[in-house]
Amino acid sequence: MILNNNEYIEFLESSGQKIIVNNNLFKITNDPLLLADFCRENIKKNGTLLDIGAGNGILPLLLAQNIHLSKIFAVEIQKDSFDCLKRNIAINSLSDKIIPYHTDINDFFPDSEFDYIISNPPYYRKNSGTLSQNEEISIAKFEVKMTLDNLVLNIKRLLKNHGFFYIIIIPGRLNDLMKAIYDNKLNVLKLRSIKYNNKIKFILVEGRKGSRPGDTVVDTVSL
Numbered sequence: 001m002i003l004n005n006n007e008y009i010e011f012l013e014s015s016g017q018k019i020i021v022n023n024n025l026f027k028i029t030n031d032p033l034l035l036a037d038f039c040r041e042n043i044k045k046n047g048t049l050l051d052i053g054a055g056n057g058i059l060p061l062l063l064a065q066n067i068h069l070s071k072i073f074a075v076e077i078q079k080d081s082f083d084c085l086k087r088n089i090a091i092n093s094l095s096d097k098i099i100p101y102h103t104d105i106n107d108f109f110p111d112s113e114f115d116y117i118i119s120n121p122p123y124y125r126k127n128s129g130t131l132s133q134n135e136e137i138s139i140a141k142f143e144v145k146m147t148l149d150n151l152v153l154n155i156k157r158l159l160k161n162h163g164f165f166y167i168i169i170i171p172g173r174l175n176d177l178m179k180a181i182y183d184n185k186l187n188v189l190k191l192r193s194i195k196y197n198n199k200i201k202f203i204l205v206e207g208r209k210g211s212r213p214g215d216t217v218v219d220t221v222s223l
Contacts, residue, residue, distance in 0.1 A: 047115025
């Protein structure tokens, strides 16, 4: 495997996979690791999974060994990230398990709906800060190509009835996410706050399409 400039290979201990990381884009951070652990904990039935905004493929790689997932579909809009995603699938010999798509999620029309959908979306509104000069970083961090409203609308469109979805978000956007979920008549099953040094850093959300509204399980994990 020939690496491009500013790329290196890292080992994902929790899944036993290798991953190509581009230093000019993103290093491995805690949020996809937290979301993958949350999914492993809750995915108990067989089915297919869609990752919206897959980036270099870290979430599909982390979940590839889940015996309940027959196929993982990974949609990524950005060219360089998608190239990295394809190579990460190849170096781990996972082409039979992970299916990559280079497209805008709004233009993604699969043959069937999914049992599970996951996303680590852009956290910040487009006008909430200074955009990076690196377009790929701006698109990944800010709502340049996909807003939370648009994400949840596509989750509703692509998720099977009674299917589950999993999202990680920062506290400052939780109200926006919850409004989008309820506006689309989806339900929230679980909220998990992730604390670092007694401060909530992330919130993990488990939701479902087509279920009756009920009590939401709320818990906190300190790291």
